Amino acid sequence: MASKPKKKAVPVTIGGVLIVVVLLVIRALGGPDLLSSPSTTSEQATSQRAVRVDPPAPSAVHEAPARDSAPVAQAEADDGPWPEPVAADHSEDEIRRLIDNQISGEMVELSAVVVKVLPDDDEGDRHQRFLLKLNSGGTILVAHNLDLAPRVPVHEGDTPTIFGQYEYNDRGGVLHWTHHAPRNNRQGGWIELDGKRYE
Template structure:
C-alpha cells in the first residue's frame, strides 16, 4: 500500500510540474535530460570516433563497451591481458591491461560489459587503450578497468 501511495504522489507531483510549466517539458527537452539515446553517442564514444577518424594519439579517455573477443595474454616484456571491446558506436578497441602492475580480470567472458579509463593510441582497427593501471613511478595519470563492479588498477 505504501508503494502505491508513493507512486501516486510522484505521478501527481510530475503532473503538477508539467501543468504549471508546459513549455519546459517538450519531448526534446526531456531527451536532453537523458545521458544519450540510442541514436546519440556518449561523449566518450564521440571523442574516440573523432580520434580514430583523425588519427589522434595519446589522450586519456574513459568509456565502456562489450567484450567481443578475448585474446591470449601478451607475455613478452611486461605482461598484458588483452581483449577487444565494441563500443555503442560500433568502433572496436583493443584493451591492453598491464597484469604486472594491476590484477588480471580472471572471470572475463565474451558479452561482458567493461568500463575503462586509460590512454588512447590510434591504430587502423579502432585503437588501443593502455595505462589502465596505476603508475608506480607517479609520472603518468593512472587508469583502471571496472568489470562486474570491481576495479582493476
C-alpha cells in the same frame, strides 16, 4: 741524437667509462643525480626521495567508486595537471573523434561490450588482451598490464568501464595504461567490472 718529448696520454679505462655510463643510466631512470655537486641539503634529498614511491603489488582491486559524481568533481579533487576523463555518455563520440583524426596519447573513459577475449601477450611486459565493440562500429583492443595490475575476470558479453590512454592504429586503436601510475608521475588508469576497480 735528441730524443723526442713524450706525449702524456690520459689513460681511459673501461672501468671509468662504465662507471660514467651507469651513473647516467641511473639518472635517466629517475634515480638520484650523482653527477651534480654535493650542495644538496639532506632535507632536499629526503624530499626528493619521498616523491619516489614503490609501486603497489598488482593486487590493487578496490570497490569501484559510486557513479553519482560527475567526472569534473573527480578532476577537481585530483591535484594532477591531467585532463578530466570523458563522461561515459560521450565516450563513444570522443573515441570516434580520436579514430577519425588519428590522434594518440589521450586519456579516455569508455564503457563497451567485450566481443573477444584474446590470449595474453607474454612478450616483454605481460598484457591481458580483449576486444571491445563500439556502437558506432569497429573494435578497440584493450592491453592491460599484468605486471602492474591484477587480471580482470572479463568474459565475452561483459561491459567493463575502462579509463586508459588511447593509441591510434589502422585497426581501431588500443587502450592501454589501464593501471596505476607506478612512479606517481602521471595519471593512472583502471578497469571497472561488476563493482570492482582493477588498477
